[in-house]
Amino acid sequence: MTKPAPTVNATATAGGSIIDISSNGVIVEDVNIAGRDTTNPGVAPTVLPALQFEGYSDAGTLLAYAQMAGVAEDVTDGAENGRVDISVRDGGVMTQKINVTGAAITLQDDTTVNGIVTGRAANTTALRAESTTGNLSNLAFVSNTGDQVRLEAVIDGINQGSLIPKGAGASVNLGTSGNPWDNGVFKGAVTAQDFTVDGGFFNIGGATVVTIAAGAVTATRSHHFVDTEGGAASDTLDTINGGTDGDLLLLRTVDSARTVTIAETNNIRVGGTTFTLSDTSDRILLVKAGALWITVSQADTV
Structure with missing residues (x-):
């Protein structure tokens, strides 16, 4: 006996539309919705059909304001890799903001992350600042007055890893009087301009x-x-x-x-x-x- 095809029903409500997928009048919960590209099979990279969120501008133009698209990055049998690209309209232009792969979640351009970034396992990098155009990479801690402290790495430079206070009179404090940083351990020599603590010696x-x-x-x-x-x-x-x-x-x-x-x-x-x-x-x-x-x-x- 052939299983009947599911039926898609859209119901308008005060808060929007509800889409139900049903079979023989019973709502089906485990239905896959697939956006497929069958015109160019076995070729990578292939951009698969996207899910778009559309609305009108004040000029009456229908536009996509956000989009989620799939990409077949590697189609090698048994070693396939996929990617999800999330884009939003920014300044009138659809701009890619997030890429999700099996290896990483990549934030594009200047993207703000609110909350906590956590590594998935021990001995992994939770947050990485990476430069692909030069030998300098830095992670800045910024207030409404600008950079306050910057953690900076210079490859083959005189300061290959530095915690740099910014601004006149700025300093770096390891903890505060109310919440001190106890039992700090540094591997190797710690130098502060005119003195060094190395191997237990001052x-x-x-x-x-x-x-x-x-x-x-x-x-x-x-x-x-x-x-x-x-x-x-x-x-x-x-x-x-x-x-x-x-x-x-x-x-x-x-x-x-x-x-x-x-x-x-x-x-x-x-x-x-x-x-x-x-x-x-x-x-x-x-x-x-x-x-x-x-x-x-x-x-x-x-």
């Missing part, structure tokens, strides 16, 4: 030279050689400019033949009247407290 980096001028130097990092003015055999340091509250500063003389006497005057406190750096093995460690540089420790090898 390293302030190699020293750079500052030269005394009229009794003063300007500290620009936490480790400096101090040279005498004009290469003199001896000189006195009574003022250290630069630094902010809480900064550490390690000083040593640039040459054992150039003695530097650090005087407890102006903004320096050495725990006495003077401390002399007479050998390259001598050290003095100071901390900035308000406007003063105060001695934490001294090492006099002579």
